[in-house]
Amino acid sequence: MPSCDGRCTSCEGCLSRLPSLPDGREDCPKRILLTGNPNVGKSAFFSRLTGVHAISSNYPGTTVGFMEGTLRAGKTCYRLVDVPGAYTLEPTNEAEEIARKMIEEGGDKVIIVLDATALERNLVLALQVLERGIPSIVALNMVDEARHRGVLVDPAALQIELGVPVVPTVAVTGQGIRELVAKLDEATVSPLAGVPREERWQRIGEIVGRVQKVVHRHHTWRDRLEDASVHRFWGALIGIAVLGVSYRVVRQIGEGLINLVLDPFFESAVRPVLMKISDLLGPGSLLHTLLIGTLFDGRIDFELSFGMISTGLYVEFVMVLPYIVAFYAVLSFLEDSGYLPRLAVLFDALLHRLGIHGYAVIPTLLGLGCNVPGILATRVLESRRERFIAATLISVAIPCAALQAMVVGVLGNLGLRYVFLVYGSLFLSWLILGRALHKMLPGFSPELIVEIPPYRLPSAEAFAMKLWFRIRGFLLEATPLVLGGILVANLLTTTGTIGFLSRLFAPLFNVVLGLPASAAGAILLGILRKDVAVGMLVPLGLSASQLVVATVTLAMTFPCIATFVVLWKELGATDTLKSLGIMLITALAAGGILNAAFSFFS
Amino acid sequence: MKMTLNALEDGTRAVIAEMPPGECAQRLEALGLYPGKTIRKISGMPFKGPVTILLDQRQIAIGHGIASRLIVEVEEGEPREGDRA
Ligand SMILES: Nc1nc2c(ncn2[C@@H]2O[C@H](COP(=O)(O)OP(=O)(O)O)[C@@H](O)[C@H]2O)c(=O)[nH]1
Ligand SMILES: [Mg+2]
Numbered sequence: 001m002p003s004c005d006g007r008c009t010s011c012e013g014c015l016s017r018l019p020s021l022p023d024g025r026e027d028c029p030k031r032i033l034l035t036g037n038p039n040v041g042k043s044a045f046f047s048r049l050t051g052v053h054a055i056s057s058n059y060p061g062t063t064v065g066f067m068e069g070t071l072r073a074g075k076t077c078y079r080l081v082d083v084p085g086a087y088t089l090e091p092t093n094e095a096e097e098i099a100r101k102m103i104e105e106g107g108d109k110v111i112i113v114l115d116a117t118a119l120e121r122n123l124v125l126a127l128q129v130l131e132r133g134i135p136s137i138v139a140l141n142m143v144d145e146a147r148h149r150g151v152l153v154d155p156a157a158l159q160i161e162l163g164v165p166v167v168p169t170v171a172v173t174g175q176g177i178r179e180l181v182a183k184l185d186e187a188t189v190s191p192l193a194g195v196p197r198e199e200r201w202q203r204i205g206e207i208v209g210r211v212q213k214v215v216h217r218h219h220t221w222r223d224r225l226e227d228a229s230v231h232r233f234w235g236a237l238i239g240i241a242v243l244g245v246s247y248r249v250v251r252q253i254g255e256g257l258i259n260l261v262l263d264p265f266f267e268s269a270v271r272p273v274l275m276k277i278s279d280l281l282g283p284g285s286l287l288h289t290l291l292i293g294t295l296f297d298g299r300i301d302f303e304l305s306f307g308m309i310s311t312g313l314y315v316e317f318v319m320v321l322p323y324i325v326a327f328y329a330v331l332s333f334l335e336d337s338g339y340l341p342r343l344a345v346l347f348d349a350l351l352h353r354l355g356i357h358g359y360a361v362i363p364t365l366l367g368l369g370c371n372v373p374g375i376l377a378t379r380v381l382e383s384r385r386e387r388f389i390a391a392t393l394i395s396v397a398i399p400c401a402a403l404q405a406m407v408v409g410v411l412g413n414l415g416l417r418y419v420f421l422v423y424g425s426l427f428l429s430w431l432i433l434g435r436a437l438h439k440m441l442p443g444f445s446p447e448l449i450v451e452i453p454p455y456r457l458p459s460a461e462a463f464a465m466k467l468w469f470r471i472r473g474f475l476l477e478a479t480p481l482v483l484g485g486i487l488v489a490n491l492l493t494t495t496g497t498i499g500f501l502s503r504l505f506a507p508l509f510n511v512v513l514g515l516p517a518s519a520a521g522a523i524l525l526g527i528l529r530k531d532v533a534v535g536m537l538v539p540l541g542l543s544a545s546q547l548v549v550a551t552v553t554l555a556m557t558f559p560c561i562a563t564f565v566v567l568w569k570e571l572g573a574t575d576t577l578k579s580l581g582i583m584l585i586t587a588l589a590a591g592g593i594l595n596a597a598f599s600f601f602s
Numbered sequence: 603m604k605m606t607l608n609a610l611e612d613g614t615r616a617v618i619a620e621m622p623p624g625e626c627a628q629r630l631e632a633l634g635l636y637p638g639k640t641i642r643k644i645s646g647m648p649f650k651g652p653v654t655i656l657l658d659q660r661q662i663a664i665g666h667g668i669a670s671r672l673i674v675e676v677e678e679g680e681p682r683e684g685d686r687a
Contacts, residue, residue: 087632092625118660121634149659201636226661230654231645345663349651357665358652447665448652449629454660 028070028077032184033102035129036113037122038085038095039453041141043067044171044462045113046082049181053469054082056462057335058453059362060380066098073184081107087121089128093382103129109187110136111180116146116153116168117454119212123204130162130190137187138166139180144173145454150217157211163190172459222455229342230452239346242339250326254405257322266302266318274300274310290490304539312486315406315535316478321471323405327369328470336458336466340365341450348448354434355389355441356381357448367394369401370474371563375570382446389437389445391570392579395559396586397430399530402478406534407551414544421594425552429590433582477562478529485528489536492521512588514595516540519550526554527561545598549591556587603676607653607669610643614676617641622671630672633662641674 034049036042038060046054050069071080086099103110112129114122130136140155159166165186169176195203228234274292281288283295292300293307300307302314334340340362348358359380367374371394378390399407411418438445492498498521505524506517513519522536537550558580559567568576610616618639621627635641635657644661646653646669653669655662664672 090628092629092632118634118658120658121632121660124632124634151659227644230647230661230663232648232651235645235647341663345647345652345654348663348665349647349649352650352665358663447626447667448663449626449633449665449668450663451633452654452661452663 028079030076030078030109031107032071032078032080032109032111033083033107033134034080034111034113035083035099035103035125036085036141037087037115037118037125039451040085040113040115040122041169041171042082042085042113045111045139045141045169045177046080047465048171048174048177050080053465055466055469057340058338058456058458059335059341060085060451060453066102071181073181076184078108078184086125088124094379103132103134106132106134108135109184110134111139112136113139113141113171116140116143117149117151119151119153120204120208123207124200126162127192127195127200127204130164130192131194133189135187135189136164137180137183138162138164139171139176140166140168141171143168144170144175145456150215152213152215154211154213158207161207161211163192164188172462226452226455229339230345235342235346239343242334242343246330246334250323250330253326253329254323254408257325258318258409262318262322266314270313271300277309286494289494290487293490303535306486306490306535306539308483308486308490311535312483312532315531316482319409320402320405320478320482320531321474323401323408324369324474325467325471327401328467331365331369332463332466332470333458334365336456336463338453338455341452344448344450345452351434352445352447353438354393354431355438355445356386356393356434357445359448359450360386360390363390364394364398367398367400368404369470371395371398371400371559372566374398375563375566378570383443385441385443386445388571388575388579389434389441391567392437392582393430393434395563395567395579396433396556396583397426399426399555400560402529402531403534403551403555406531407555410534410538411544411547411551414547418544418548421548422551422555425548425590425594426555429556429586433586437582481529481561482532485525485532486535488528489521489525489532492525508588512592512595513549513553514599515542515546515550519546523550523554523557527558527564530554530560545602549594549598552594553587553591556590557584559583603678604673605676607643607655607664607672607674608646608666610674610676612643612645615640615642616674616676618672619675620673622668626668630664630668634658634660635662 034042034046043054043056046067046069049071052067052069054067066084067082069080071078083099083102084095086096088096089100089103091097091100110129112126114126140153140158146153155166155168165183167176167180167183169180229238278288278292278300281292291307291309293305293310296304300310302311305311343361344358347361351358351360362380363374363377366377374394375391378387381387381390407422408419411422501524502517502520505520509515509517509520518540519537522533525536526533533554534551537547542550567579571579604619618635618637618641621630621637639657642656644654644656650666652663652665655664
């Protein structure tokens, strides 16, 4: 669950849409705004300067909310704010609106981060910020990459042009950071006056002409790969290869961790401890039922016993965690490499027909890890209509990694075709629902306009940090919910509430979905966590086809509580209710059709 | 010769002649695309997919509908495989 109090500790879940900055703290009242175009290295700077981890990825739009941390420069303490990336202060999207608002509210100083490889475009924002009269300093970032590309920018000349200190930097390695901090005191108000819009490019052109030299350079393999990746034929081929390899790697890492590391560890180290606890509590006692659950032939069955510290720990650490690690390892690599915006180009034609444009693949991919960051990332989309469609599609038809891990773990044993049936049904529902929403909702969706960053080799350090923070985020957020979910499930069962609810929903489940009443309880508890819910389906002795119907319905119905909270925050009450209605209808329709198809073919 | 960005052949250089009407012009301008700029078309995707261009060494993807309203000018006899623009 995002715990958002304005200062983010761990998660992407915290990029909350706070309307204005928190009030100055007494011990550290000074505020520095870190601003610049999207994808120029602001978050990398932020992490280096404050020690607070900010997710930084190689595509525009990673930081849509803002983050704050403290920075000590000599004796002075500053609060550093990572402002969302903006190309201009005449806002063209929500991130830019937030950025403008924050610059207008002002700060004691501004650090303007420029991408030395794209100076002209970067200077638009720089000039707009400089004319506001806030003491400023410029970090001329990515000088390493500029050198490789044959773009030589003279920092001293730029300093004369802009009238504020300019420090060349490489945010990912930390080069120039110390000089930047040392020069913070020298930040000054630029003497440059505002430039009228019509003269802007000419003025910038003059500045660029005086400070930048471009030396001739031959095509490199990277240029060729970048061009091929968006080519109609080669691009599709590369896309298939990337997705195919990603899938294999996730499966390989996930299964490897389960079969070689975690399952053996649980069998050899955790089982004996649990058995001791079981003996101590005595089977049959309430505490035993809650903690250990049911014994089978005097033994704990990790999948069936359903106690908090038996099945609960097993589900979270053995069945789900390995796939979380595997998924985020691959995703983080893809993010940092710069491939994802290219995927947006490949998918644009398809997504455009679902009322969202290609860039929505990024929230969708994030949603395959966890719906929460996925829905938050829909903010990169420009219009409310697109955000509604994208967020609804994610919460209905995009299964999170925890749910997928359980589906693979439970259905995989019965035959891979059942796993594919689940994925196929979800994908089809995604397409149909997207198309239907696009046709039915009023208005139109804006088209794709996006800058595609160069390919970069992810830095090992940044990659490791990011992966660690994501795994930590999962453990912190999921553990209480998984263990709590099992506790609640057991309490509801022992008090008879589940039985009551099951009987209430039995007709619906029997007739429409072909499921026994007992499955109703599991699916209802999906509200807490969907992985636990799949765990609850296991002991019910359903047939394979019933399990397929149940997991598809479970995946598509009511979102888990964390997803529900962000949906509410992002869409507001009315649209969330709309979204929930759509969800219930689609889930029942999909489950019902699947059930009908199964009975027809059997 | 003037044509839309969609009609421009892959790999060809051209100069931006007219921006599409409306709010997209502003979004494109924010990325550094304005009349008089030289670009190179890298590729257009099938099924009304986006066009990718190279602008100041940087790739930019532009949706099909916008690209059909963005007018570029090609000089006759322009070499097909130029350097990176
Ligand atoms: N080569 C190089 N890459 C950098 C530098 N600074 C940042 N990056 C990379 O550029 C990408 C964007 O960085 P990020 O901090 O997310 O930018 P933001 O969008 O401005 O916050 C990431 O992949 C970084 O690793 C730099 O100085 N040199
Ligand atoms: Mg950022």
